[in-house]
Amino acid sequence: MSATLVVTRSQVARLLTLDACIDAIERVLLAHARGRSLPPQLLGFHTPAGGAFHLKAAGVLGRRALFAAKLNANFGGNPRRGLPRIQGVLALFDAADGRPLALMDSIELTALRTAAMTAVAARRLARADARTATICGCGLQGRVQLRALLRVRTLERVWCWDVAPAAAARFAREMSRELGIPVERARRLPAALRASDVIVTCTPARRYLVRAADVARGAFVAGVGADSPEKQELAPALLAGSRVVVDSLEQAATIGDLHHALAAGAMTRRAVHAELADVVAGRKPGRRSPNETFVFDSTGIALQDVAAAACVYERALATGVGRRIALGR
Numbered sequence: 001m002s003a004t005l006v007v008t009r010s011q012v013a014r015l016l017t018l019d020a021c022i023d024a025i026e027r028v029l030l031a032h033a034r035g036r037s038l039p040p041q042l043l044g045f046h047t048p049a050g051g052a053f054h055l056k057a058a059g060v061l062g063r064r065a066l067f068a069a070k071l072n073a074n075f076g077g078n079p080r081r082g083l084p085r086i087q088g089v090l091a092l093f094d095a096a097d098g099r100p101l102a103l104m105d106s107i108e109l110t111a112l113r114t115a116a117m118t119a120v121a122a123r124r125l126a127r128a129d130a131r132t133a134t135i136c137g138c139g140l141q142g143r144v145q146l147r148a149l150l151r152v153r154t155l156e157r158v159w160c161w162d163v164a165p166a167a168a169a170r171f172a173r174e175m176s177r178e179l180g181i182p183v184e185r186a187r188r189l190p191a192a193l194r195a196s197d198v199i200v201t202c203t204p205a206r207r208y209l210v211r212a213a214d215v216a217r218g219a220f221v222a223g224v225g226a227d228s229p230e231k232q233e234l235a236p237a238l239l240a241g242s243r244v245v246v247d248s249l250e251q252a253a254t255i256g257d258l259h260h261a262l263a264a265g266a267m268t269r270r271a272v273h274a275e276l277a278d279v280v281a282g283r284k285p286g287r288r289s290p291n292e293t294f295v296f297d298s299t300g301i302a303l304q305d306v307a308a309a310a311c312v313y314e315r316a317l318a319t320g321v322g323r324r325i326a327l328g329r
Contacts, residue, residue, distance in 0.1 A: 002099055003324035007316055009105035015315040016109060016308060018148050021116035024307035026280055028060055029120065032303055033281035036061045038095070040302040042251055044228065051075035052228065058302035060310075065095035068306040070106050076204065086110065092309045100327060102313045110300075111140050113308040115148035117247065117276070117298055118200060118222045123152040124279050124286035125245060125294040126220035130197035131156045134186060136210070136233070137203035137225060138162035138171035145200045145224065146175060146183075158183045159192035163203070190214045201225055201233040208260070212238040215293060222296045223257045233257060234295060236266035242293040243273045247301045256299040 007015070031037055038059030045053040052074045059067035072088030079085060088106035093099065122130075130153045135142045138160050149155060160175070160183060162168040168185040176183040186192035193199055193214040201210060202224040212235055215221060221242070223234045239261040246252035253259055253269055261267050274284035276296070287294065316322045 003326045004100045005102040005313065005316055005322040006325055007102060007104035007312060007322045009107055011316070011321050012104055012312055013108045015312050015319070015321060016112050018112060018116060018119070018144070018151055020311050020315075021112050021308050022119050022148070022151060024311050025113065025116050025120050025304055028303050028307040029277040029280045031060055031062060033277040033283060037303060038067065040248060040251070042255075042302070044255070049075070050077060054227070056300070056302035056305060058306055059095045060303070060306050061095065064310075066101075066306055066310055067093040067095040068302060068309045069093075070110075070302065070305045072106055072110065090305060090309050092306075092313055102309065102316070102322070104309065104312055106305075109305070109308045109312065111144045113304040114141060114202075114224060114298070114300055115144040116308070117300075117304050118145055118224060118296070119148040119152045120280065121222060121245065121276055121296040121298070122149060122198065122220055125296060126153055126198050127218060127287065127290055129290075130220065132158070132196045133198040133200070134159045134161065134189075134192045134196040135171075136161045136189070136199070136201040138164075138167040139202070141202040141224065142171060142200075143175060145202055145222075146179070149198060149200070150179065153198065155198070156181060159186040159196065160184070161186040161189045161192065198222075203233060204231060205233050206230055208232050208235040208257075210238060211235045212241050215242075217293055218291050220294045220296070222298055224298045226255065226257045226259075226297070227299050228255050229259060231255075232260045234297075236261040236264040239295050239297075240266040240271075242295040244271070244295050244297060245274050245276055245279060246272055246297045247276055247299055249275055251299045251301060252297040256297040257295075258297045
């Protein structure tokens with residue numbers, strides 16, 4: 001039996017670049033739109049300790065058929081224990097014969113593929129002349145989101161906001177130095193939002209923090225943090241007054257910000273403009289006017305994991321990174 005490649009978090013971080021991840025996700029979304037995928041599935045489990053487990057799985061068919069299943073644990077109290085809030089593992093399989101090809105840590109992979117998906121959406125839905133942005137949530141994901149946005153738009157000024165002001169101040173200081181553009185802590189979030197062409201929310205909020213009145217006409221808003229029914233970042237009225245694009249209609253209607261807009265009666269599923277895969281494939285239009293306001297409801301789908309894991313696996317084979325283990329012994 002062939003060996004399975006084991007790849008650690010630090011190795012994933014070395015092997016997976018944002019540019020490669022963005023390109024891989026675009027290819028996978030195109031394949032999905034053309035019917036060459038095993039559609040993404042999601043299972044969620046809550047624990048008495050206040051944590052949750054999410055299992056996401058999907059496959060991509062074609063020249064190399066691959067299947068990935070990712071199990072992530074999300075425990076909000078972990079930082080007080082000295083542990084990451086999110087921990088997990090991804091298993092990559094050959095979808096032609098079922099061989100387990102690789103096991104890899106999912107923390108870096110999840111952060112990169114999530115930000116890469118935002119970049120894919122922003123490339124098609126944000127105005128080409130977008131120059132200002134606000135990032136809500138100043139953890140690892142917020143940093144990667146900002147780096148990804150700069151791959152597809154030329155930002156000249158950025159505001160950052162976090163429920164912990166010290167985290168926002170640190171984000172502003174460190175990202176300004178890293179990126180060479182002004183990144184400032186937003187002392188008043190509504191004012192920063194109204195001045196922004198691009199808005200990204202990546203928080204664990206359970207009550208919306210972005211209102212319709214705080215978003216300028218023509219802006220692009222990516223809601224990234226709502227990945228369970230209890231989470232919410234965007235007001236239902238904002239979705240109702242915007243063109244809404246989702247990563248997965250079924251998933252967004254169940255666990256995303258769309259879920260709250262539907263529950264509030266602010267909009268219907270039929271009012272959703274498109275899934276992002278259809279925009280990438282050209283079956284549904286992206287931005288057609290500078291005055292259109294777009295909301296991208298990004299709940300995180302397993303097709304992103306397949307794309308990112310394939311990048312890691314192929315690069316690991318090419319560079320000899322990782323440890324081979326015969327699991328079937």
